[in-house]
């Protein structure tokens with residue numbers, strides 16, 4: 001059955017293709033990340049939103065520029081606008097599962113399904129209090145529920161950066177996760193890709209302002225006085241909106257998830273557990289509020 005929204009997508013996709021040059025000019029670097037291949041879907045969705053809800057609050061004409069230095073980010077104001085527009089997510093409300101947009105390539109769909117199946121297969125013998133609070137136990141059903149309670153759709157986008165893997169763009173649709181073509185070219189371990197996916201799933205929480213990032217300090221140095229860099233892109237993070245002040249945000253919660261997998265997973269390989277620990281330790285560096293970081297270290301027993 002052809003749903004009305006599909007018709008709109010098709011119509012607006014055509015409309016968008018005709019107007020690519022002006023849109024790209026107006027939005028500077030937003031489309032510069034995909035090696036010149038312009039991914040029309042998000043803008044088409046933007047057009048769709050404008051078209052089908054003329055009486056609703058306006059979709060912003062512009063949004064915060066992406067530096068490409070790290071994961072996709074949005075402003076607190078954009079999250080507030082999304083909440084006003086779409087309403088708050090019902091906490092604990094079960095969605096009807098997620099659907100892929102029809103233009104998501106089969107190999108990307110397969111990778112995502114395989115990754116989620118991997119998460120769904122995890123068993124653990126214990127969980128830290130913060131993990132229990134956010135996810136429940138360290139096990140597949142809890143991780144699958146966390147994801148499927150939050151993400152209703154998966155589409156393609158370039159997420160504002162040549163290095164991005166996935167993103168949530170609250171003002172387009174706060175419960176939709178976008179994947180980039182890098183999802184199948186990702187040269188980091190699978191568990192770190194899942195860290196990105198669960199980081200992004202946390203960003204769907206309109207009831208929590210979508211947990212926007214915080215700007216990292218300048219300078220932003222590690223214990224050895226060296227500039228802290230993104231583990232994904234190598235970019236220096238000083239002054240970038242790539243930090244957090246709470247254990248419960250997108251960086252914090254996904255760090256807690258990986259740390260618990262590294263400590264308590266009973267059916268993961270040693271490599272998965274070591275990778276999980278490595279990436280959790282790296283992302284813990286993004287938590288810049290000392291009390292929040294201490295709360296996490298205490299939670300981990302470290």
Ligand SMILES: [Zn+2]
Pocket residue numbers: 071072073199200203213250251
């Ligand atoms: Zn984020």
